[in-house]
Amino acid sequence: MSESFTLSFRPDISLTLEGDRLTLQSTSESLTLEHPKPGLRSALEQLLHSALTIAQLTALVVEADGVEAGLDFEADLQKLIYLGWISHSVLPLATAVPIAENYQLITPVFDWQQPLTLSRFAFLHQDNQQFVLESPLSKAKIILLDWRSSALIAKLVQFNSPFTLENLVETLIDAEIGQSFLKLLIATQMIPLEPETKALAQWEFHNLLFHRQTRSERLDDLQKSKLPRFEDREQLGVVKPPMSNRVIPLEKPALAILAQTDCSLTQAIEARQSIREYDDLPITLNQLAEFLYRCARVKEVYNLEDNPLNMGEFTKRPYPCGGGLYELEIYPVINRCQGLNSGLYHYQPLSHTLHLIADKHEVEVLIYDAWKATGQQDIPQVLFIVTARFGRLFWKYHAIGYGLILKHIGVLYQTFYLVATAMKLAPSAIGAGNSEQFGLIANLNEYEEASVGEFSLGSLKQTNDNPS
Numbered sequence: 001m002s003e004s005f006t007l008s009f010r011p012d013i014s015l016t017l018e019g020d021r022l023t024l025q026s027t028s029e030s031l032t033l034e035h036p037k038p039g040l041r042s043a044l045e046q047l048l049h050s051a052l053t054i055a056q057l058t059a060l061v062v063e064a065d066g067v068e069a070g071l072d073f074e075a076d077l078q079k080l081i082y083l084g085w086i087s088h089s090v091l092p093l094a095t096a097v098p099i100a101e102n103y104q105l106i107t108p109v110f111d112w113q114q115p116l117t118l119s120r121f122a123f124l125h126q127d128n129q130q131f132v133l134e135s136p137l138s139k140a141k142i143i144l145l146d147w148r149s150s151a152l153i154a155k156l157v158q159f160n161s162p163f164t165l166e167n168l169v170e171t172l173i174d175a176e177i178g179q180s181f182l183k184l185l186i187a188t189q190m191i192p193l194e195p196e197t198k199a200l201a202q203w204e205f206h207n208l209l210f211h212r213q214t215r216s217e218r219l220d221d222l223q224k225s226k227l228p229r230f231e232d233r234e235q236l237g238v239v240k241p242p243m244s245n246r247v248i249p250l251e252k253p254a255l256a257i258l259a260q261t262d263c264s265l266t267q268a269i270e271a272r273q274s275i276r277e278y279d280d281l282p283i284t285l286n287q288l289a290e291f292l293y294r295c296a297r298v299k300e301v302y303n304l305e306d307n308p309l310n311m312g313e314f315t316k317r318p319y320p321c322g323g324g325l326y327e328l329e330i331y332p333v334i335n336r337c338q339g340l341n342s343g344l345y346h347y348q349p350l351s352h353t354l355h356l357i358a359d360k361h362e363v364e365v366l367i368y369d370a371w372k373a374t375g376q377q378d379i380p381q382v383l384f385i386v387t388a389r390f391g392r393l394f395w396k397y398h399a400i401g402y403g404l405i406l407k408h409i410g411v412l413y414q415t416f417y418l419v420a421t422a423m424k425l426a427p428s429a430i431g432a433g434n435s436e437q438f439g440l441i442a443n444l445n446e447y448e449e450a451s452v453g454e455f456s457l458g459s460l461k462q463t464n465d466n467p468s
């Protein structure tokens with residue numbers, strides 16, 4: 001299989017020679033060879049250019065250093081391939097660049113008459129002025145070097161007239177090169193030879209892509225994650241600047257007294273449930289204030305002593321957050337609350353204040369959407385719309401950033417649930433919301449900050465089981 005491909009180092013890998021010492025350097029690791037023999041040295045230098053196959057490289061080593069050295073070289077090359085340091089090319093069409101470790105090209109047994117189609121998980125996109133084929137099933141990204149490779153890929157999605165090697169000759173490229181290109185796509189799992197398993201069939205394209213991209217870091221992301229400085233302080237400060245000067249100061253609850261009177265953790269966890277029916281007497285401003293204080297206030301602002309990235313200040317809050325960066329913002333939408341006018345507010349967790357940003361008539365649509373999502377039971381008295389200021393995380397947690405935000409939403413929801421239970425309020429998470437609509441009302445740039453979660457809250461119906 002690999003005889004069809006020429007080999008080269010992954011583009012970020014450099015080779016330096018100092019005297020008799022040869023060093024290979026990737027973004028995260030380096031490998032030094034003392035006194036490399038001439039054949040080995042020349043083969044490694046060839047790997048900077050992607051012109052030779054494994055057999056040709058090994059022949060170079062054998063010719064200069066002997067047969068045994070050739071065998072060692074082949075074994076070492078396999079280790080480099082496994083580490084993801086080696087790209088495979090079919091010139092002039094394409095190069096497969098590893099994006100994950102434990103890299104292996106799959107060597108399939110197949111019949112050239114077999115119809116071939118591109119995997120439904122494969123996708124093409126422009127990256128760094130290159131046309132790149134990727135798939136969450138593949139540990140490689142295929143850089144298309146020539147327009148004919150894009151044309152061949154277009155052929156491979158024509159399910160009605162499936163592509164076989166025989167059709168190739170009619171197309172644009174020398175049959176042998178075309179065959180090697182197909183082999184590369186098969187070896188990197190861009191073309192499946194087997195039907196999808198039941199387990200794979202249940203995956204939507206975007207779910208599998210998101211899963212793969214947000215679990216472990218890709219080899220080609222390591223470069224990016226050499227952390228940039230935390231530059232845009234103004235916009236990405238530790239708390240969002242006040243959004244309006246129509247300020248509602250909030251009471252702070254006496255935590256020492258609550259620590260004596262609250263139900264136990266076990267009782268809170270056991271009693272917690274999603275409740276979408278409310279008492280006629282709505283939640284009060286003081287309850288809302290206590291709820292926000294206990295769930296989401298800034299407890300402390302501090303500086304890291306060892307802060308080489310110049311990241312500015314950090315905060316401590318009641319719920320945990322990756323990197324302590326706290327990107328989530330809470331916007332209470334008030335429908336019915338004793339002591340507070342209806343409308344859209346932003347919660348300032350440092351000053352523990354609410355800032356009115358839109359009046360009731362502008363936000364009715366948000367309440368309506370939430371009501372629909374809760375099965376049209378009682379209309380939520382308070383709806384919390386939670387946004388993320390993406391930049392607070394993305395500069396550091398590049399590829400896993402969005403996944404991390406969703407984890408933070410989960411963490412905040414559970415804090416909301418438990419505090420609401422302890423306070424004898426009626427909480428419910430809401431699984432969907434309209435980010436675009438909210439962005440328009442709150443005047444947000446969707447790529448800087450957008451809603452990522454919704455949660456409803458209200459007063460608990462007074463019954464014999466729920467005395468006030």
Ligand SMILES: Cc1cc2nc3c(=O)[nH]c(=O)nc-3n(C[C@H](O)[C@H](O)[C@H](O)COP(=O)(O)O)c2cc1C
Nearest residue numbers: 272273274275276373374375413428429430431432
């Ligand atoms: C992430 C998440 C999303 C949810 N979305 C909704 C929703 O859109 N509408 C709703 O009425 N309940 C929603 N719920 C509440 C669940 O329906 C509820 O947690 C589940 O039925 C279990 O009931 P319990 O919370 O009373 O134990 C959601 C819960 C979570 C954790």
